[in-house]
Amino acid sequence: MAKKELSVSAIKNGTVIDHIPATHLFKVISILGLDKSENQITFGTNLKSQLQGRKAIIKVAKKYFADDEINKISLVAPHAKLNIIKDYNVVEKKSVEVPENLVGIAKCFNPKCITNNEEMTTRFALVEREPLALKCQYCEKITDEKHLEII
Amino acid sequence: MKNKSLVSITDFSKEEILRIVELASEFEANPNQKLLDGKVVSSLFFEPSTRTRLSFETAINRLGGGIIGFTDSSSSSTTKGESLKDTIKMVSNYSDLIVMRHPLEGSARYASEQSDVPVINAGDGANQHPTQTLLDLYSIYKTQGTLDNLNIFLVGDLKYGRTVHSLLMAMSMFNPTFNFISPDSLKMPDEYKLFLDSKGIKYYEHLEFTDIIEAADVLYMTRVQKERFSDHIEYEKVKNVYVLRNAMLDNTKENLRILHPLPRVNEIHTDVDENPKAYYFQQAENGVYARMAIMASILGLK
Ligand SMILES: [Zn+2]
Numbered sequence: 221m222a223k224k225e226l227s228v229s230a231i232k233n234g235t236v237i238d239h240i241p242a243t244h245l246f247k248v249i250s251i252l253g254l255d256k257s258e259n260q261i262t263f264g265t266n267l268k269s270q271l272q273g274r275k276a277i278i279k280v281a282k283k284y285f286a287d288d289e290i291n292k293i294s295l296v297a298p299h300a301k302l303n304i305i306k307d308y309n310v311v312e313k314k315s316v317e318v319p320e321n322l323v324g325i326a327k328c329f330n331p332k333c334i335t336n337n338e339e340m341t342t343r344f345a346l347v348e349r350e351p352l353a354l355k356c357q358y359c360e361k362i363t364d365e366k367h368l369e370i371i
Numbered sequence: 372m373k374n375k376s377l378v379s380i381t382d383f384s385k386e387e388i389l390r391i392v393e394l395a396s397e398f399e400a401n402p403n404q405k406l407l408d409g410k411v412v413s414s415l416f417f418e419p420s421t422r423t424r425l426s427f428e429t430a431i432n433r434l435g436g437g438i439i440g441f442t443d444s445s446s447s448s449t450t451k452g453e454s455l456k457d458t459i460k461m462v463s464n465y466s467d468l469i470v471m472r473h474p475l476e477g478s479a480r481y482a483s484e485q486s487d488v489p490v491i492n493a494g495d496g497a498n499q500h501p502t503q504t505l506l507d508l509y510s511i512y513k514t515q516g517t518l519d520n521l522n523i524f525l526v527g528d529l530k531y532g533r534t535v536h537s538l539l540m541a542m543s544m545f546n547p548t549f550n551f552i553s554p555d556s557l558k559m560p561d562e563y564k565l566f567l568d569s570k571g572i573k574y575y576e577h578l579e580f581t582d583i584i585e586a587a588d589v590l591y592m593t594r595v596q597k598e599r600f601s602d603h604i605e606y607e608k609v610k611n612v613y614v615l616r617n618a619m620l621d622n623t624k625e626n627l628r629i630l631h632p633l634p635r636v637n638e639i640h641t642d643v644d645e646n647p648k649a650y651y652f653q654q655a656e657n658g659v660y661a662r663m664a665i666m667a668s669i670l671g672l673k
Pocket of ligand 1: 328329330333334335356357358359360361477
């Protein structure tokens with residue numbers, strides 16, 4: 221029985237994104253544009269995790285992500301782990317890291333910043349990974365982890 | 372630097388800064404050069420700043436250019452809810468260059484991305500005001516004969532003053548020594564001190580405004596603004612401590628010049644005005660030549 225359950229959700233070729241915080245599952249889906257994808261996608265949420273409270277998992281068939289594509293989720297799912305599946309086997313495991321440039325993901329903490337007053341895309345450059353510091357490319361102010369908001 | 376916008380002083384290299392400074396002195400020697408003949412410059416002041424606007428408009432007129440624009444946003448379509456993007460798209464069709472002052476931080480960078488013509492930032496909120504920095508650099512160059520190896524004293528509000536931050540960044544290319552004089556609550560932020568550390572530039576911090584200024588080549592004064600203090604008593608305490616008086620200049624260096632971005636409140640006593648070391652009024656005039664140099668070089672006319 222257990223074996224059958226596994227085979228239903230297993231994918232032949234594609235990517236499994238594991239260790240997504242359950243609260244951010246839909247953010248991850250939206251950042252990766254999976255809501256508009258034609259690929260077969262299965263996801264589970266509120267699964268028990270030893271690393272975090274409740275996790276979510278996404279399996280995308282026939283899809284391999286480029287590093288700068290997948291790294292976009294690092295702000296909402298910093299501990300996400302990727303399993304690259306080929307012919308039912310995990311051929312590679314990857315972690316995500318905050319990219320050097322973030323476009324349209326984070327919100328600038330500065331209320332006087334143009335990005336908070338005009339309909340436009342935000343742009344940040346990474347200053348520091350740990351602790352996180354992002355420099356707004358417009359107002360040039362630093363947004364830190366404490367003030368970080370995802371759009 | 373042809374067709375390059377000027378949003379932040381760090382957009383210009385050391386060579387480009389020196390080029391502007393040299394051009395400014397050419398324009399000062401020969402101010403009526405109709406290089407902008409047949410060109411239209413948009414002067415977009417989304418918030419009023421008479422001083423900066425008049426300086427730019429004088430520079431444009433001396434270069435023989437035409438001006439379109441507005442002097443505050445109440446007379447522009449912004450009050451009808453037009454986005455900055457739409458205003459810039461429209462105006463960049465009409466003109467060869469945009470000069471923009473805007474209360475929001477980052478607005479100039481965004482405008483430069485949306486515009487087909489170069490944008491000169493004439494102040495974006497508390498963020499950047501690079502033409503002020505270039506006129507400061509020209510003033511220093513003109514009075515000291517060089518930008519290299521100078522001892523620069525910055526006095527007053529070093530925490531919020533964007534002019535001192537930009538000046539610090541720009542002067543850092545010229546091996547200076549800095550002395551910072553400010554109340555504890557308005558000290559130079561750590562990010563700038565870390566920047567100086569990383570470049571191996573010496574700086575000293577002082578709480579008291581005393582005879583240490585005898586070592587100065589440049590004394591750059593700023594306003595201590597009341598609204599920066601949450602504590603009214605604290606403001607009353609510091610506002611009269613950082614006041615420059617003529618008697619304090621007795622033993623200062625011959626080449627010392629006193630700069631101030633203006634307008635001043637009480638931080639430079641009027642008894643300093645007649646001292647030949649007072650330079651803040653000429654400094655303002657230098658703004659016209661610096662802005663002529665900036666516009667001419669951005670349009671590739673010099
Ligand atoms: Zn910003």
